[in-house]
Amino acid sequence: MKLTEQNITLWGDDIPWLAGLREKGLRAFAASGLPTAKTEAWKYSFGAVGNTENLRIDTTPHECNGHCHQQEEKPVSAYCIDFCNGKLHGEHFDLPRGVSVKPLVETIYDGDIKPYLNKSFAMEKFPFAALNTAYLEQGIMLVVERDIALDKPIVIRYHQHNSQNLFCNIRNVIVLEAKAKAEIIEYVDIDEDTCLHNVVNEIFLAADSTLKHYKLQKEGKARCVSLNSVQQRSNSNYKCFVKHNECALARHESYINMLQEGAYAEVNGVYQLVNNGVSDITTNILHLAPHTTSNQLVKGVIDGKAKGVFQGQIHIAPDAQQTEGHQLHRALLLSDEGEVDCKPELEIFADDVKCSHGATCGDLDKEQLFYMQSRGICLENARRILIEAYLQEVLNKIDNSEVAGWLADNMKNF
């Protein structure tokens, strides 16, 4: 079954503006098609998308009798929102005052979503986000009201079981009103290699709001792509941390628009792939206003036949004076068959800016390894200690100690 010929009926097809939007999404995808070697934003990872011939969208109601809940591990104490086989599990969430989570379909019918949906990116540039729009139905709308600071993180878990060939499209719209503060942890636990998991998060940060966004990809055989499209108003703060473990394809794409003065954005990441699979961290940060700042630090470890991709674009608009954009990608490439691809792109149209980018790729230091061995530490442990030390610089940027602890427990042993 072709991706564009699913022959399904979705909630909201009776609403003209939504039906029109879905149609637009379908057309945008039909025009671009699946990424190829010629698709610049996908040139290193298009191959890992793999076979899409048998993918199917499941429109039946979610019935798992809580089964999906039981076997899931929760990384931290938090408010939990679960997606099981791409569908929202439960509709009522025990959230504090000033915070609301509604199923996307509900917000389509009551119209709450209308000011936000598909307002943060242009589909033509993002083939999978276009598909996500074409099949828009599952997802949530999360609103943190003005001045509200969440006491615990919100964890969004994606889990699948018995889900062969499932094509999941999830759209989350996250709105932080002025001065709101929240921490969101996306936790992807999918081990089914025939599936394609396609998430689009549209994130709207009002003035002086702060969002910490963690994305933790558990080890598995899944193909997972995501677009994280962020719009930032004045003095808002967006801090993103991505952790990719071994996965057939884990792509985290950030598309951050800093629309007003004083916005701050940070994207940090760590990837560790030992045998196979592709990790792709792609960022596109647009400084569209003066006095905006962005920082990126991504470090990875690649072994076996795995591949690590980092593409980092920093765009500074002509008006965006006195901005700063910094970017650093470093990778350890431990095997001959592994691959690391790094593509920094800086487009600077203002003259009073501070920008930097850097990239390194190398093996573990032989002198350091021997020094440790000469103290009795076996080679295997010496390598592990060096890799941990290498990644620690990025992990130090996580200020939620529970998340940091979970990551420390899930570090791959080399």
Next chain:
Amino acid sequence: MVKPILEIKNLSAKVADKEIIKNMNLTINAGEVHALMGPNGAGKSTLSYVLTGKPGYEITGGEILFNGLDLLKMKPEERACAGIFLSMQYPVAIPGVATNNFLKHAVNAKRKYDGLPELDAAEFLKLLRTVAKDLDIGAEMLKREINVGFSGGEKKRMEILQMSLLQPKLAILDEADSGLDIDALKIVADGVNKWHNNDNALLIITHHQDLLSRIQPDVVHIYADGHIIKSGDKNLAVELEKSGYKTFVDAKE
């Protein structure tokens, strides 16, 4: 009774196709202190790396027995755990690894090899504090990343600290005195003397007599062109200091 700790027999070794060690013989017995002196480029450091198993050195002949074990068949970490310790001329900095953490890994690796239970954090800290105090190493230095930004003297004291913690059977000090002021030299020498007893042995590789005036050698060897050209008692070092290596090297030829 004389008990050999290290026996080097007819050893030859190459680095990048260049023969550096040529048919060398040396026996060090328990309780002894040997000094290996020689001009720059004679291959002294090469010998220390061959003994500790650094990759990149090809053994072309001979054998080395360490407490009767065939040393050349052992991995570097096995040699270390079996009791060989090299205080390096240029200790390696490891950014991101805290000194105390590094030392704990090393101590526990050896304990595991010896069949002893690993020390927990509290037990290790207690041991570390006691040993560090003697070497004038404070808590601040132990929290820093190992050898990162350490001064020459700090690095050498850190090497001796590791030696004191690991309690080797054979310690090789490669230029342990280079870059040290008189006070630091005394601390290093005191640390070594405190460790040294009748069951272990010491091989000091040096250019100078400074350290040897503080750690008395039983045997002094002059090492040139890949092997020992002359051996004698501690007076040989004094003589060497006066006349230089050239006299001995030329006499040999």
